[in-house]
Amino acid sequence: MIDLHCHILPTIDDxxxxxxxxxxxxxxxxxxxxxxxxxxxxxxxxxxLKQLIENKSLELKLLLAEEHIPLKILxxxxxxxxxxxxxxxxxSMNQNPYLLIExxxxxxxxxTKDYLSKLKYNNxxxxxxxxxxxxxxxxxxSILFDLLDSNIFVQVTAGSLTGMxxxxxxxxxxxxxxxxxxxxxxxxxxxxxxxxxxxSAGLKVAKRLIGKLAANKLVNENPLSIxxxxxxxxx
Numbered sequence: 001m002i003d004l005h006c007h008i009l010p011t012i013d014d015x016x017x018x019x020x021x022x023x024x025x026x027x028x029x030x031x032x033x034x035x036x037x038x039x040x041x042x043x044x045x046x047x048x049l050k051q052l053i054e055n056k057s058l059e060l061k062l063l064l065a066e067e068h069i070p071l072k073i074l075x076x077x078x079x080x081x082x083x084x085x086x087x088x089x090x091x092s093m094n095q096n097p098y099l100l101i102e103x104x105x106x107x108x109x110x111x112t113k114d115y116l117s118k119l120k121y122n123n124x125x126x127x128x129x130x131x132x133x134x135x136x137x138x139x140x141x142s143i144l145f146d147l148l149d150s151n152i153f154v155q156v157t158a159g160s161l162t163g164m165x166x167x168x169x170x171x172x173x174x175x176x177x178x179x180x181x182x183x184x185x186x187x188x189x190x191x192x193x194x195x196x197x198x199x200s201a202g203l204k205v206a207k208r209l210i211g212k213l214a215a216n217k218l219v220n221e222n223p224l225s226i227x228x229x230x231x232x233x234x235x
Contacts, residue, residue: 001199002036002223003029004093005078005100005129005155005186008197009056012049013042015190022060024192026071032198034187036072038227040100043077043091050090053077074227078102078129081109085118092124096229100155102129108136108143120151125231127153130188132160132173141175153183153232158202158219159195161185177209177218183232185218 007015008025016022029037039057043049053075061073077091078100092099099119103112116126128147131137131154137144148154159165160173176182185206189197199219206215225232 001032001034001203001219002038002227003034003187003189003197003199004038004076004127004184004223004226005040005157005188006037006197007039007041007078007188007190008037008073009039009041009053009060012052012056015041017191019059019063021192023063023067023069025189025197026060026064026069028192029187029189029197030069030071032200034071034197034199036074036223036227037197038074038076038093040076040078042102043079043083045084045087049077053091076100081112082115085115085122088119088124093127094227094229096227097123097125098153098226098229099124099126100129101126103131103134103137105133106135108134108147113147116147116152125151125153127155127183127226129155130157130160132156132176133165133169138168138172141172141179144176145181148181150233154181155184155186156182157188158185158199159187161202161205164195174205174209177206180210182218184222184226186223 010016010019010022074094076093131144156173160169163170187197
């Protein structure tokens with residue numbers, strides 16, 4: 001499996017607290033069957049953040065190699081919706097056109113659709129992060145559907161399918177998977193205890209909902225296409 005949303009880099013955001021915790025997360029990921037992780041720390045307008053992400057990623061790669069942990073680390077970022085479009089290219093998925101875009105948890109800004117269109121105009125392919133945990137989308141999933149087209153994609157958190165984020169998020173996540181609008185499952189892991197990098201349990205639920213082949217596509221084929229920068233036929 002390939003995890004495209006993980007806060008495994010230490011001391012950058014609200015994810016891993018230190019490099020020791022990052023190593024513990026890596027071991028959990030490998031045990032769960034994850035072979036590659038894209039590091040996606042929360043992005044701010046800090047001018048030095050890109051270099052910090054690169055430095056922390058290199059540090060983690062070297063330690064993983066030393067400890068013979070077979071996990072490949074790639075870089076990206078979780079970009080807040082409405083961030084200056086001239087800055088977002090620094091935090092794309094593995095330096096390709098895909099961008100992981102985070103909505104506020106409580107609402108969907110009215111200008112979201114225009115913003116996503118602006119990103120597309122600039123040759124980016126947005127991936128909407130964990131919409132199943134957005135309160136407005138939970139109450140009215142058509143808000144999400146209205147944002148989507150063949151160049152806009154959806155990431156659902158694997159743990160949402162198992163109830164990690166409550167019954168509302170679980171119902172919404174399962175509904176979105178069954179509707180066929182989900183492009184990838186990811187861990188959105190933040191630590192090794194309460195939000196670890198585990199995708200297999202969510203994958204198991206997805207297999208029950210849409211079948212083995214379609215579910216596996218969410219954690220293998222589609223993420224691989226994304227890190228390669230290859231276009232996915234979402235519709």
